[in-house]
Amino acid sequence: MTATAVPGPRRAWEEPGRPLWVSVEGINGVGKTTAVRATAASLGSRCLRLDELTDQAADTLPGQVIAALASEGDVCLRTGHPVVETLALLALKFREVERLTPELLDGVGVIVEDRGVDSVAVCQGAILHAEHRATPARTVAEQILATARQWRSMPDATLLLTGDREVCTARFAARIGRTLPASALEVIEQTDQLYRELAAAEPDRFTVLDVTGHGPEETGKAVEDAVRALVAHREVDHAS
Numbered sequence: 001m002t003a004t005a006v007p008g009p010r011r012a013w014e015e016p017g018r019p020l021w022v023s024v025e026g027i028n029g030v031g032k033t034t035a036v037r038a039t040a041a042s043l044g045s046r047c048l049r050l051d052e053l054t055d056q057a058a059d060t061l062p063g064q065v066i067a068a069l070a071s072e073g074d075v076c077l078r079t080g081h082p083v084v085e086t087l088a089l090l091a092l093k094f095r096e097v098e099r100l101t102p103e104l105l106d107g108v109g110v111i112v113e114d115r116g117v118d119s120v121a122v123c124q125g126a127i128l129h130a131e132h133r134a135t136p137a138r139t140v141a142e143q144i145l146a147t148a149r150q151w152r153s154m155p156d157a158t159l160l161l162t163g164d165r166e167v168c169t170a171r172f173a174a175r176i177g178r179t180l181p182a183s184a185l186e187v188i189e190q191t192d193q194l195y196r197e198l199a200a201a202e203p204d205r206f207t208v209l210d211v212t213g214h215g216p217e218e219t220g221k222a223v224e225d226a227v228r229a230l231v232a233h234r235e236v237d238h239a240s
Helices: 032-046 061-069 082-098 117-131 137-149 165-176 182-201 216-239
Strands: 020-025 047-050 110-114 157-162 206-210
Touching: 020 032, 020 117, 020 216, 032 047, 032 110, 032 216, 061 082, 082 117, 082 137, 110 216, 117 137, 117 182, 137 182, 157 182, 157 216, 165 182, 182 206, 206 216
Parallel strands: 020 110, 020 157, 047 110, 157 206
Antiparallel strands: none
16 A cells, blocks of 8 residues: 655744734633624724634535534534544634635734634533543643644634623523523533633633623723734734
8 A cells, every 4th residue: 555645734824924813712602703703893804803613604614514513403512422523623623724825814914713722622621521520621621722733823812701601601592592401501611610721821822801791892892902902012022
């Protein structure tokens, strides 16, 4: 059998002059998507917005994969095969980076991502922990991130939105028009804790924004201000 050379992952996002990559994270209902869209609209053409995987069009590959994962009707995309689910979601995040061609990034100064690989790590870490209680959820999440780092870089900066979990879950349930089962609430609680633990472990990458009591406009403004500050800080660094 002739050995086939497998090309390594493209790392165009690490080249000089690449856009600043900012990922916005947080549990369902905290206000991420509205804030990301408002921030991207305010920044204009210099900003490339990457939508959450679950918001991809149904006729795209990501949309089809998400539809398959959601086929059992579980709000956490559980099909009973958590390892396969994790690998599928990671593959979509790798593909996202691979599709960022120089032409697409022409004139782009900042990429704002609605949930990145951290989201895959904490959500799937919580799900896998529920299946295998002997392994701490934090350990699983870190293993997922270690796998991701072999194929793509972490975001330059990650904005973690935190808020009142009960308010967030109620908002999420109202948006999807469904009552969240106890098993989903348990995953969301574990996800919330894992986000906070990852942020504490990587303070140079994470910025935590507590949006408790904030409405959509206030949350959007907080995210926009944070992104603009990150862009300005990077420009100062490059000028020095």
